[in-house]
Amino acid sequence: MPPFLPSRRRFVQLAAALAAVPGAPIASHAATANVGGKGKPVSGTALRWLDGQAPARFEGATLGVPWPRGTLRLPANKDLRFTLGAGGPALQSWPLAYWPDGSLKWTAHAVAGGATASGWNLEPGGGTVKAGVSVRQSAEALTVSAGELTWTVPTSGEYLVERATRAGRVTMQHLRLVALRQDGPEPEDAGSVRRELFTSKVTRVTLEQEGPVRAVVKLDGVHAARAGAGRDWLPFSVRLYFYAGSDSVRIVHSFIYDGDPARDFIAGLGVTARVAMPDATHDRHVRFAGEGVGVWGEAVRPVTGLRRDPGQEYKDAQVAGQALPPLAGMAKPVQDGLRWIPEWGDFTLAQPTPDGFALRKRTRSGHAWIDANAGTRTRGLVYAGGATGGVALGFKDFWQRTPSQLDVRKAASDMADVTAWMWSPSSPAMDMRSYRSADGMDTFEEQIAGLNITYEDYEPGWDASPGVARTTELQLWVLGATPSHQDFSDMAEQVANPARLVLEPARIHACGVLGDWDVSDRSTPARKLIEDHLAFRLDQYLREVEQHRWYGFxxxxxxxxxxxxxxxxxxxxxxxxxxxxxxxSTDLWLWYSYLRTGRADIFKFAEAMTRHTGEVDVYHAGPFKGFGTRHGVQHWSDSSKQPRVSNAAYRRIYYFLTADERTGDLMRELLDSDADLHKVDIGRKLRPGSRPGALPSAGRSANAPALVDASFGTVWGSLVAAWLAEWERTGEPRWRDKIVNGMRTIGALERRWFAAAAPYDPKTGKFSGPGDQARISQLNGVFGVVEMSSELLTLVDEPGYRKAWLEYCRYYNATSEELVALLGSAPRGRAQPDSHSRLSAYAAHHERDRALALRAWRELFASNFMKSHAAARKVGGVAVLRELHELPNIGTNGSAQWSLAAIQNMALVGDSLDEAARAAGLVGP
Incomplete structure (x- = not known):
């Protein structure tokens, strides 16, 4: 069946939206719609700033750009060139993904730092890019040169960067990772704990890109005991990003917790560097980002506030971070008394909670700290150095991921230490133990009883934290002078809110990528009604993050x-x-919402979720590697480990929009996770017969031990996303073949998708068995398989699977009588008819069935979600900790799925929305 193009009315609406994008012709949308069809070339691509305006400072950035099928191909010499036009910054480009015909589906583009404008237009072509970044390799080190800066990256050993020089002067040395291990939790009464220092040990260095605009170096290793021989633990992966036009290196730091939670407590986790301090102590300076745009800045030896006045020019120079004028001109009493002014060597800004930080300093180790200042939330940047140069270091989401800390030590000596603590050593140690004991749940029956009351799947040993990971984004500058307060504030903004170039939603949509969605449109009363409710839900969740302090490392x-x-x-x-x-599929809800609206706040919300769910909710080592953990009190506490959580569909959109290498790693980790399905019993507490509609999700097949019983949605549909991403990224046919094997064998079963699950062979990706038993589970269609099927059926021609999927879409919400006529019975297990309305819409769109389209809207409108605006209320006084803007009965399952259904319905059957809304009395005639 050929792809079904949108109605004329929807085409006109979308063409009008596309016409607003400079350089993107309307014709390209007509050819591609949103189904991955072959398209015509776009003549240009407008890039804009995510936040709507050019940043005060730009350190370089990378973005992904989609192209219609068949319109752009990699040159024979593999040299992919684009330009941002005359006067635009330098650009480095490379392939990111391919269409099945070999044409480019996504390209990645690194934009040099420095220059800013309201935006640029990306176009294929252009001459040779002038080298702004270059790499020289030897057996001992990689040497990265960028303007005045030279970075030496050893190929092994303790240091990530051995030294960094600016204009030939060594400004920074010995960039390394540090971790403090504590052998127990904080003593609750009497007692003591012991701490041990670990530092990075690099075991592998990979040069992933070498310029001319961006160089990327990946370092893998472990944390090794600092004091003599000892254990290695906490595996890490660090990428260093060097951009032309930038004075900084971007550091993406990932680590895996692989300790014993009962005795391996992380008391500190950080990145540290040594800074050369050759200037006189009165010309050495420390800066911390404060609240908002604020900056705290002081000298190591202050000359302001003294009993004797040195002269205004001296005070002004020191406050500005400049070298003092010749001391011979200073007031004689101060000149003679300089040596008696204390030198402040140590500074600390600790943010133990998202609501407060404290800033302290002391002269040196062994002496008391004094309080300097305090505040609520800081953007997380520190500087130490002097008039001849220094180092600034900080990390993103500083106050959101507390407890965090920034340190300067020994600033009065020849070499200062600057450390960014991702886990603050002045806070209680990280506790990775389970929050609970068995509490009598020793048998399967007792665990079932526990599940029935708390909704938690508990089994001893299956609530373990070892194997989870976390990624942090840092920025480190090597500067030739102490930055002004304004420059430092601009740098802090880049740490907290990195400048990002993006595309307009219409330009992305024009290429037919990422499934069924359309650009946000309020042009009719009915569409406005749906759009307003989608925005209402999103705004409420953004509010909930702050109201309930969903923060922490x-x-x-x-x-x-x-x-x-x-x-x-x-x-x-x-x-x-x-x-x-x-x-x-909360992640998909946020990403499709961003694709449709281009809203910066939604992008940042979705980005934070992708960073979290891909790392913390998934195991990256140990017996559960490749699987995620079902929802629970701790992110790893539920005993059900499933691929539906590690699902690459939840990372894929972010990867293609940003070309983020770490996210690419996470998707690749999942390619062979189906080989381990026999290790976990996903439905242990929900075995067949334990409740109506329960499915054997995974586990050894009794009839064929080499096979596992796997559901089509929660298991296979989750695995497909990783294979699809890899096929797109590499073009390797083995991943396409594995996908097709699953599609083809599902379509060959007697009950097709209504079989719901079947014995699965991880080696081939094939299902087997008669598939003659009709079963339904509401969960099969809500973990990304809807989105994956929509995309796959535009990329591969599998008539059997197309028939099976369209049948499932048409009949999932059908009447019991219709199901009996189709299957001979009406199996239990159907639920969430509103969220499954998008299945009805999919069948209606592809089979051109307007009556079914109107049914899809009735199914969506039947939900109480359309009435929830009226329930919102403020709750204050003694009933709550702080005043809340509350939406009673709010739940993330329903919010995500209703929103995804509304989004897909508008894309597929939007031309019937007005008629359906009038019939339902939701809008006037």
């Missing part, structure tokens, strides 16, 4: 699962109702 980026109206709290302490862990 391990938690920032996640949201909660369900609300407790009586306590006016999310059910943070009730089993499976607590952290969401991607349940029912």
């Amino acid at each position: 391990w938690s920032y980026g996640d949201v909660m699962h369900a609300y407790d109206n009586d306590r006016h709290m999310w059910r943070y302490d009730i089993g499976g109702y607590a952290w969401d862990n991607s349940e029912l």
